Amino acid sequence: MTDATAVTGASAEARRPFVSLLAQDDHTKRRNAAEARFKAYGLGAVIIGLFFLVVLFVSIIANGLPAFTRMVVQLDFTLTQEQFDDAESKLLKTGAYQAYFVEGFDKALSERGVEVEYDAAALDRLIGKVGSIMRDFYLANPDKLGEEVVFDLPTSSRVDGYFNGRLKREDVSDSRFLQVTDLDLADELHEAGIIKSDFNWTFITGTDSGVDNPGGAGIGASVIGSFFMMVVVLVLSLPIGVAASIYLEEFAPKNWFTDLIEVNISNLAAVPSIVFGILGLAVFIQFAGLPQSAPLVGGLVLTLMTLPTIIISTRASLKAVPPSIRDAALGVGASKMQSVFHHVLPLAMPGILTGTIIGLAQALGETAPLLLIGMVGFVARGYPDNFLTGFTEANSAMPAQIYTWAARADASFYEKAWGGIIVLLLFLMTMNIIAIILRRRFERRW
Amino acid sequence: MKTLKIALVAALGATALTSAAVAQSRDNVQIAGSSTVLPYASIVAELFGENTDFPTPVVESGGSSAGLKRFCEGVGENTIDIANASRAIREKEVTACAEAGVTDIIEVRIGYDGIVFASQKDGPAFTAFEPADIFNAIGAKVLVNGEVVDNPYNNWAEFNSDLPDVGIAMFIPGTKHGTREVFEEKVLLIGCEATGAFEAMVAAGMSEDDAEDACLDVRTDGGKSVDIDGDYTETLARIDANPNGIGVFGLAFYENNTDKLKVATMSDIQPSTETIASGEYPVSRPLFFYIKKAHIGVIPGLKEYAQFFVSDEIAGPSGPLANYGLVSDPELAKTQEMVAGEQAM
Numbered sequence: 001m002t003d004a005t006a007v008t009g010a011s012a013e014a015r016r017p018f019v020s021l022l023a024q025d026d027h028t029k030r031r032n033a034a035e036a037r038f039k040a041y042g043l044g045a046v047i048i049g050l051f052f053l054v055v056l057f058v059s060i061i062a063n064g065l066p067a068f069t070r071m072v073v074q075l076d077f078t079l080t081q082e083q084f085d086d087a088e089s090k091l092l093k094t095g096a097y098q099a100y101f102v103e104g105f106d107k108a109l110s111e112r113g114v115e116v117e118y119d120a121a122a123l124d125r126l127i128g129k130v131g132s133i134m135r136d137f138y139l140a141n142p143d144k145l146g147e148e149v150v151f152d153l154p155t156s157s158r159v160d161g162y163f164n165g166r167l168k169r170e171d172v173s174d175s176r177f178l179q180v181t182d183l184d185l186a187d188e189l190h191e192a193g194i195i196k197s198d199f200n201w202t203f204i205t206g207t208d209s210g211v212d213n214p215g216g217a218g219i220g221a222s223v224i225g226s227f228f229m230m231v232v233v234l235v236l237s238l239p240i241g242v243a244a245s246i247y248l249e250e251f252a253p254k255n256w257f258t259d260l261i262e263v264n265i266s267n268l269a270a271v272p273s274i275v276f277g278i279l280g281l282a283v284f285i286q287f288a289g290l291p292q293s294a295p296l297v298g299g300l301v302l303t304l305m306t307l308p309t310i311i312i313s314t315r316a317s318l319k320a321v322p323p324s325i326r327d328a329a330l331g332v333g334a335s336k337m338q339s340v341f342h343h344v345l346p347l348a349m350p351g352i353l354t355g356t357i358i359g360l361a362q363a364l365g366e367t368a369p370l371l372l373i374g375m376v377g378f379v380a381r382g383y384p385d386n387f388l389t390g391f392t393e394a395n396s397a398m399p400a401q402i403y404t405w406a407a408r409a410d411a412s413f414y415e416k417a418w419g420g421i422i423v424l425l426l427f428l429m430t431m432n433i434i435a436i437i438l439r440r441r442f443e444r445r446w
Numbered sequence: 447m448k449t450l451k452i453a454l455v456a457a458l459g460a461t462a463l464t465s466a467a468v469a470q471s472r473d474n475v476q477i478a479g480s481s482t483v484l485p486y487a488s489i490v491a492e493l494f495g496e497n498t499d500f501p502t503p504v505v506e507s508g509g510s511s512a513g514l515k516r517f518c519e520g521v522g523e524n525t526i527d528i529a530n531a532s533r534a535i536r537e538k539e540v541t542a543c544a545e546a547g548v549t550d551i552i553e554v555r556i557g558y559d560g561i562v563f564a565s566q567k568d569g570p571a572f573t574a575f576e577p578a579d580i581f582n583a584i585g586a587k588v589l590v591n592g593e594v595v596d597n598p599y600n601n602w603a604e605f606n607s608d609l610p611d612v613g614i615a616m617f618i619p620g621t622k623h624g625t626r627e628v629f630e631e632k633v634l635l636i637g638c639e640a641t642g643a644f645e646a647m648v649a650a651g652m653s654e655d656d657a658e659d660a661c662l663d664v665r666t667d668g669g670k671s672v673d674i675d676g677d678y679t680e681t682l683a684r685i686d687a688n689p690n691g692i693g694v695f696g697l698a699f700y701e702n703n704t705d706k707l708k709v710a711t712m713s714d715i716q717p718s719t720e721t722i723a724s725g726e727y728p729v730s731r732p733l734f735f736y737i738k739k740a741h742i743g744v745i746p747g748l749k750e751y752a753q754f755f756v757s758d759e760i761a762g763p764s765g766p767l768a769n770y771g772l773v774s775d776p777e778l779a780k781t782q783e784m785v786a787g788e789q790a791m
Contacts, residue, residue: 093497174704216492374506378505
């Protein structure tokens with residue numbers, strides 16, 4: 001090293017005349033310019049990255065925020081015992097409740113005296129699917145029958161879109177679902193305070209809904225589904241992954257067999273996720289007989305996908321622990337296992353946690369493997385009864401729910417898909433924050 | 447370190463517990479199949495969950511063929527109970543089913559679905575088509591001056607002066623969709639015969655089957671005909687980006703997006719639930735679902751779901767399905783009887 005510099009220094013001196021150290025010669029200028037250019041490139045790259053991030057966030061938030069508010073019809077309504085009995089005797093009970101509400105709405109409006117002309121069909125177009133909300137209420141509170149109850153019921157998705165700016169007046173000219181004259185009525189009701197804006201709790205807590213009922217759709221159940229899947233992934237992949245890496249890194253003999261395993265783990269990390277879905281269908285559902293559409297199976301499939309990531313990152317962080325730590329432990333008489341568990345593993349913990357969280361985050365956003373095990377589609381089973389059935393009862397997952405909504409005909413579901421992305425990002429951020437806190441606690445310096 | 451060990455043991459214990467809990471039986475109906483039937487099935491599944499004491503069925507999509515394949519995997523709790531299909535089950539599939547032990551299959555026709563041609567609302571006036579126009583636009587080989595040649599047209603106005611003078615860009619369903627079959631049969635083939643290309647091909651020495659196949663070939667030059675393998679939202683996005691594009695949609699999808707799309711008539715008939723029901727509008731097809739009879743009585747709510755689906759309140763002309771865009775079946779009463787009697791095919 002020193003020889004080489006001496007030689008080049010000497011030859012440079014031979015070629016060039018003496019120059020002042022204070023004035024830069026051409027060579028130095030070129031080198032400095034290259035450095036300045038590189039800094040500019042780097043800064044440019046960061047700015048481009050930031051620009052895309054900002055564009056992404058702005059579009060997600062702008063598109064998704066309307067999903068968190070909704071327009072409701074606020075109306076006092078009385079249901080008699082006969083009407084209740086009549087509705088309960090029908091096959092389509094929710095439809096009967098809906099009809100009673102429209103009837104009551106019509107009566108309330110004529111008592112109030114609205115200026116715009118309308119018919120009962122227009123009211124039906126203005127309100128969303130409210131039958132099941134009312135039925136649930138009266139089944140839970142039979143004592144309220146015959147009494148006046150104030151309901152906050154969602155409007156139809158198009159009225160919602162009209163008030164949040166998604167839909168213009170001219171857009172509904174050909175629509176069968178809403179007419180321009182209905183909007184006059186909606187405007188008047190809005191001024192009278194019957195239609196008003198409200199925070200959409202249904203979206204946070206609800207389950208998926210039929211394609212004709214965007215107002216009843218919520219992401220809550222699929223958040224729970226994702227949560228149970230993440231529990232399965234964490235509980236299986238962390239101990240298995242860490243045990244495998246400790247063995248491979250600290251105990252395994254170096255021979256062709258361990259090399260083979262190593263290569264295959266790297267290969268496994270690069271396998272497309274849909275392959276794991278096919279495997280999951282064949283092994284877990286058809287062979288092992290586990291239930292379809294269950295977070296347990298989803299979690300098992302995602303575990304297979306996450307394991308390589310965790311093993312690779314754990315091995316890297318074990319490798320990063322200086323050998324002197326191991327030598328010192330062994331030197332004071334610790335056994336191999338003691339040196340690993342008392343000294344190496346705690347030092348590698350921050351790295352292991354980072355790898356685990358990256359693996360989990362990747363698994364959280366994965367839809368492809370879930371396609372084949374029945375978690376994508378219409379899964380509206382609702383909340384599990386208890387912690388254990390949460391693993392086995394049919395449920396969806398957040399990315400699957402977002403994917404399903406984005407494909408639906410009603411533009412209102414598209415809005416909900418963006419809203420779902422916000423919830424997914426919040427879930428992800430919570431996971432990352434937990435990881436950072438844990439990392440801080442485990443961090444040790446040497 | 448101790449906490450880590452405790453956590454580890456607890457975690458493994460929890461896994462063992464859940465595996466034990468899995469041994470319980472399935473209590474919800476499991477459905478898979480056509481993405482065209484999925485919207486209707488989701489409406490019914492939601493209402494079924496709300497109006498009965500059974501849990502809401504799970505409806506997956508993935509296409510008619512994929513659904514029927516899973517349906518035919520065998521009998522048992524870890525197979526699906528119902529397959530949705532936008533076409534009738536094929537002989538081949540019935541045989542495959544029988545080989546796997548799925549012998550008694552109940553066929554339920556739920557209604558009809560219209561297929562419409564629509565373009566961007568603010569784009570040029572594509573408001574009237576004949577099957578011949580579509581064939582001339584995207585057929586691989588068409589008839590020009592009495593000769594069958596590779597499709598030379600770049601513009602709609604080149605073969606029909608009533609159409610706008612803009613470049614051809616059609617977005618048609620990909621081959622994995624059931625919709626493609628209807629499109630080929632009711633538009634391309636009819637158009638091929640109407641333009642005389644079919645006769646010319648037969649006259650040139652092709653057998654009728656070969657000529658029919660040649661009629662269904664679409665051109666592959668320069669993106670004039672694009673297969674869409676995704677769903678209608680993808681077609682809508684392509685139309686949004688291309689004012690001259692024509693897309694193939696389901697009637698219900700179009701009716702939900704009248705703010706972005708305008709629909710074209712076919713042979714002067716405006717597509718609507720009425721014209722499709724009367725058979726005037728030519729491009730429509732029946733929708734089905736298939737029930738595994740062996741699962742009735744084993745999976746709770748299966749028969750009830752099927753009966754609920756085809757009831758007058760749901761699938762009838764004033765029910766929620768018709769309201770969403772399904773053309774209700776005039777022979778619904780017969781279907782109801784068949785489901786009630788568990789009459790297999």
